[in-house]
Amino acid sequence: MIKELLVKEELPKDLEQGAVILEFYSKTCGPCKMLGFILKDMDKTYGDKIKIITVDFEANPDLVAQYKIEGYPTMIMFKDGQELSRKTGLQPKPVIAKMIEEAI
Amino acid sequence: MENRVRYRFYEHLITRQAKSEAAMLKEFAQGDYTMENPLIKYNPYFVNNLAAVMLFRTEEEVAVTIRVVGKTKEADISHTFPRAKEHVIPILGLYSNYDNKIEVYPYQQYSKKCVHTITTPKVAGADLVKSMETTPEYLQDNVIFLCPAVNDLAIAVDYAGDVRLNFTVPMVWDIKRLPNGNLMLGSERLLKMPYFVSGIYEMSAVGKIYREYRLPHGYHHDQVCLPNGDIVALGSDFDNGTVEDTCLVIDKETGHVKRTIYFKNFLKPGSQKSGSWSDEDWFHCNAVWYDEASNSLTFSGRHINAMVNIDFDTEKLNWIISDPDRWPEEYQKYMFKIVGDGDFDWQYEQHANLITPLGDVMCFDNHHYGAQDPARYLAPNDSFSRGVKYRIDVDKMEIEQLWQYGKERGKDFFSPYICNVIYWNEGYYLTHSGGIAFDGEGNASAELGPFAQLDDPSVTLESITVETINDEKVLELTVHSNYYRANKFTLYAKEPGQNNLTLGAGQLLGRLGETPQMEIEIPAEDTGELIPARNEVRVSDELDMLTFEAKFEKGQLVMLLLESEKETRRYFISTAKGKRGAMCTGTFLPEDDRDTRTVITKDGLDGDYRISVIIDDKKYDTGVTIKA
Numbered sequence: 001m002i003k004e005l006l007v008k009e010e011l012p013k014d015l016e017q018g019a020v021i022l023e024f025y026s027k028t029c030g031p032c033k034m035l036g037f038i039l040k041d042m043d044k045t046y047g048d049k050i051k052i053i054t055v056d057f058e059a060n061p062d063l064v065a066q067y068k069i070e071g072y073p074t075m076i077m078f079k080d081g082q083e084l085s086r087k088t089g090l091q092p093k094p095v096i097a098k099m100i101e102e103a104i
Numbered sequence: 105m106e107n108r109v110r111y112r113f114y115e116h117l118i119t120r121q122a123k124s125e126a127a128m129l130k131e132f133a134q135g136d137y138t139m140e141n142p143l144i145k146y147n148p149y150f151v152n153n154l155a156a157v158m159l160f161r162t163e164e165e166v167a168v169t170i171r172v173v174g175k176t177k178e179a180d181i182s183h184t185f186p187r188a189k190e191h192v193i194p195i196l197g198l199y200s201n202y203d204n205k206i207e208v209y210p211y212q213q214y215s216k217k218c219v220h221t222i223t224t225p226k227v228a229g230a231d232l233v234k235s236m237e238t239t240p241e242y243l244q245d246n247v248i249f250l251c252p253a254v255n256d257l258a259i260a261v262d263y264a265g266d267v268r269l270n271f272t273v274p275m276v277w278d279i280k281r282l283p284n285g286n287l288m289l290g291s292e293r294l295l296k297m298p299y300f301v302s303g304i305y306e307m308s309a310v311g312k313i314y315r316e317y318r319l320p321h322g323y324h325h326d327q328v329c330l331p332n333g334d335i336v337a338l339g340s341d342f343d344n345g346t347v348e349d350t351c352l353v354i355d356k357e358t359g360h361v362k363r364t365i366y367f368k369n370f371l372k373p374g375s376q377k378s379g380s381w382s383d384e385d386w387f388h389c390n391a392v393w394y395d396e397a398s399n400s401l402t403f404s405g406r407h408i409n410a411m412v413n414i415d416f417d418t419e420k421l422n423w424i425i426s427d428p429d430r431w432p433e434e435y436q437k438y439m440f441k442i443v444g445d446g447d448f449d450w451q452y453e454q455h456a457n458l459i460t461p462l463g464d465v466m467c468f469d470n471h472h473y474g475a476q477d478p479a480r481y482l483a484p485n486d487s488f489s490r491g492v493k494y495r496i497d498v499d500k501m502e503i504e505q506l507w508q509y510g511k512e513r514g515k516d517f518f519s520p521y522i523c524n525v526i527y528w529n530e531g532y533y534l535t536h537s538g539g540i541a542f543d544g545e546g547n548a549s550a551e552l553g554p555f556a557q558l559d560d561p562s563v564t565l566e567s568i569t570v571e572t573i574n575d576e577k578v579l580e581l582t583v584h585s586n587y588y589r590a591n592k593f594t595l596y597a598k599e600p601g602q603n604n605l606t607l608g609a610g611q612l613l614g615r616l617g618e619t620p621q622m623e624i625e626i627p628a629e630d631t632g633e634l635i636p637a638r639n640e641v642r643v644s645d646e647l648d649m650l651t652f653e654a655k656f657e658k659g660q661l662v663m664l665l666l667e668s669e670k671e672t673r674r675y676f677i678s679t680a681k682g683k684r685g686a687m688c689t690g691t692f693l694p695e696d697d698r699d700t701r702t703v704i705t706k707d708g709l710d711g712d713y714r715i716s717v718i719i720d721d722k723k724y725d726t727g728v729t730i731k732a
Contacts (some may be wrong), residue, residue, distance in 0.1 A: 028659040030679035037624045069337045070382070087345055088383045090676060095345035 004051040007094040008063065011053070013079075016095050018053045019050040020078040024069045026057045031090035032073040038093055042100065079103045108637040109726045113645045117273065117292075122719070125312075127606060132159045134190075139168075139208055140218050144195075147272075149650075150670040151311030153227050153269045155196040157605070158208065158220070165189050172197045173203060178240030179264055181725030183596040183604070184211050187376045192679055194310035194605040196595040197247075197268040198222060200230035227270040229259035236265030238579035245594055248579075250274050250587035251289070251524050253538060254554050259667075260595065261581055262266060269309060269595060276301060278456075278524070278589050285597025285604065286314060287666075288327060288335075293651070295616065295703050300347075302616055302649070306338060308603065309595050313610045317359045318648070322618030324348060325390045326456075334362065336401065338389050341366055344622065346373070349359045349387040351401070352591055355410075359613025365414075367403065367511035370421045376408040376431055378453050379473035379481055391467075391524075395459040400424075404457040404467060409450070409476060412455045423464060423498060426450065429476040439494060440503035448505040451492060456589065464506060466493045468523040468535065487621035489518045491525040491535035499656050509535045511574055515548040516540070517568060524589040536590035540566040548692035553586035616648055618708040622674045628723040634722035635717050642730050643715060649705045650730055652677070652715070654687040655698045661720050664702060666713040666730075673713070677702050705731040 005011060012025065014020060023039065025032035039052050055063055057072045076086040077083060077099050084103050115123075128145050137143045142160035147153045158625035159171070168191050171182035179195035198204045202224055209217035243263035252260055252274060260269035276299065277290035285307045293302035306315040319339055325348070327337040333356035346368075346678030353363040356646040371666040378387070391404035400422060402413045410426035421438055424431075428439040442448050451469035458466050469492045474482035490510030496503050510517045519539030526534040541549035544562030556563040567587040571579040581590075597604055635641055635654075644651040653679075656662050664679040675699050709732030717724050 019589075020657060030656075030659050030661045031676070033661040034622065034624070034626075034663075034676050038622070041624055071575045086383055087344075089680075090678065093623050094343065094620075098344075 001047055002039060002054065005053050005055045005060070005063075008060070011063070013050065014053055015078045016081045018080065019100065021050060021052045021100070022067070022078060023052060023054045024057045024060075024067070024072050024074045025054055026072045029072050030092065033043045035073045035075075035090050038091075038096060041093065042096055045097075046100050046104070050100055075099070077103050108634055108639075109641040109643060109728055110494075111643045111645065111728045116201065116316075116647055118316065118612060119312060119647075121311075121601040122131040122609035124148050125148070125609075128159070129607070130158065130191075137161060139210075142208070142220065144222060145219060145312065146222060149311035149313070149536055151271055151273050151275075151307075151313075152194075152196075152269055152273050152309065153196040154200060154224060154268060156198065156222050156311045157310065158193045158195055158206070159191065160208075161190050162210070166191065169209055169211050169374075170195065171207040171368065172260075172685075173207060174264075175199065176240070176264065179262055181245050181262075181268070183597060183598065185604075192607060193224065194308065194312075195597075196604075197262070197308050198224050198347075200224055200267055200270065201226035203344065212560065227267070229256060229267050229270040232256060232259060232586050233265045233267065235579050236261060236263065237577075238263050238571075238581075240264075242578050246592050247595055248581050249279055249571070249591045249593065250538070250567065250583065251279050251589050251591075252569075253586040253588040254557055254565065256368075256585040256587075259583075261583075265581070266693075272312075273452065273504075275305060277324065277589065279591050279636070280329070281326070281591075281593050281597070282306070282329060284362070285362055285599065286576045287601025288329070290323055291316055292653070293646070293649070293713055294701065295705070297701055302323050303569075303614060304335065308597075311607055312605055314606065315359070315611045315613055318616050319352060319354070320361065320615055322442070322616075324698065326392050328392050328394050329356075331396055336392055336394060338392055339364070341368065344368070345384065346387075347385050348389050349373075349457055349700065351389070351392055351403070352653065354614065356441055361614070365401070365419055367409070370414055371405075371408070371412060371418055371435075372432075375435060376410060376426065376476065378407045378409045378476075379478070380453060381407040382612055389547055391456045392456075393458045395463075396465065398459075399463075402457050402459060402465070404454055406453045406470075409452045409454070410455065411451075414456060423496070423501070425494060425496070425498070425503065427452070427476050431476075439503075441502050441504045442504070444504035446510070449492075449508075449511070454521060459523070460493070460527050460530075461586065462530070464493050464495050466525050466533070468492075468519075468520055468525050468537075469508075469597055470521065470523060472520040473672075474694035484518060484520065484550050485515050487518050487548070488512075488514050489523065489537050491533055493533075507531075507533075507569065507575075509533070509575070510537060518548050520550075520552055522586065522588045526591065528571075531610070534569065534571050534590060534592060536569045538567040538569070538587040538590065540568065541586070542566075612648070616705040616707055619675060619704045622663065622676045624674065626674075626718050626721075628718045628721050630723045634726055635719075635726055639717075639719075641717075641726060643726065643730070646731050649703055650709075652702045654700055654705070655716075656719070657698065661718070662700070662702070665718065665723075666709070667705065667716065668709075668713045670709045670711065673704075673709070675702060675704055677717075 174180040236358040247260035258271040278619040303318035335354040388407035453472035493507040664675040
């Protein structure tokens, strides 16, 4: 399942359980647009095992600071609330798949 | 429809050189060339425009001496070539913009000398030297060779500060001389921005390339030759989405990768983070050293502020030289405790580590940021850079600082990136601070040289190379540019049996590896049109790769498509803004940040491929078809 973060207060609860990719993106970023297509594709394969939450980098400076995001796109892989890994920049499908496999 | 795409097929330098050499030898075979009337070919290998080749025959088999007459007697460069009747002699050490006199005579028969003139044009590197302080007695016919870090290319400088070698091709990274006299230097063929090149050239100073050792997914920074001749070269773990965190053991004869060492197997990524750290470039290995006595490899990890030593066979971690602050507990047992009464500083974001014959460890300590804790980072004006030597006791895990040079010069010697040290003997060292940059007000620049140069026209770059013997300075070379590393050697390889020029076509060894695809289809309307002229597309085709260059607006979604009858391959073109924390050679950086450069290797391709491009939601043709 992919969802855009709309209510910040819900994020801690969303991250609490299971495998979650938190993706910070910008609407003005080519690699972010590309990553959006890849995450949709990942969702087809792993949608029943992971959640993907996308966060607008510009609209959420507090979350950017909280999660120490230095650039976009950035993906953070969470498992039961714990950060397992993070990747900055566009990543090819196999790298993202590996990141997910390590979390589920 | 007007074709707005510029297409060109580029022959590999090895191929171009083979053709040029064959033409030169054909001309030689057809003429009556003697010592008095030789055939002289200026820069026949296109690489060193302060070099030439002289060809002639003698009736008897004789050894021949040539002398490139210096501007002073001490600046002469001479060499004697083995006995032969047909002489094909590289002429090295010409001056720029000068009527160079070349004396040639049978060995030890100076009275029979013939003098020829080679007139050279002014070369690009001729005015880069600011000063050279040394003596001809000290430097003799050695030159200081400087490898590029920005868009000034490799040069070599003699005792008088004159440039005697000037490369016209952006060959980058460290240069080393092999036991056979040949030089090893990174190729000019950019495989991935900002500086991953296709491989390593084995070549002569005249510019002739004998081999390109191609590396899967590119080569960067450094290589070292093992006692059996194999090469250990630095690479990247592209399958993991990271860079500069592997090394490859390359078979000297075949170029095949015998083994890949993944740094994540002995060190957890993110265990330590220097000021320039990033997820992708978590280690940033800028040097590799093989120590025969301990059969170990030592890697310099700029982005972990550490020199890391592993066993060559088992790949197990032996030790880490780093400020222990903020390292996880599991690595503390590999760290050293400071002993001794003298001055001691840990190194930060260091380069060019090496092990001396006594087992001491040296490096260039850039001292960039100067702390593990971000709260204690040093500003560039308050920092320093230096060459440093540590003595380590691996039984007691103790470390003592034995020597340093450069700290006392403060910001004037501060390089936040690149640089090296060389051990010549005990107490005899070269220290090269090649990445100095000052802003218009004389402050040490917080930006790395290549970025600083692009962003601020008032920035000045400097490179300072110093040699010391028992702490006494015997040489200081200052150049108006940044240079990655320095080395010192004679232009001619002079040891018995060493090579200066071998005829015959060079070889392409190894593989470039298959360029990863995006494997995602982007919905796009096929316009049936050529890509707009404003994108300024250029396609450079080569035997084993193609380079697609174009201008795109930042933030556009761009995908390159290679379509054949059998398949469609998709490659993402990044239009992202942003600067890397490391830019060890900015030689390939574009001035316009809308310029993109994407390289696709031909590994895995088969047949004819039509090139098209998706920009956001529209697909455009380029009118170009390539063969693989």
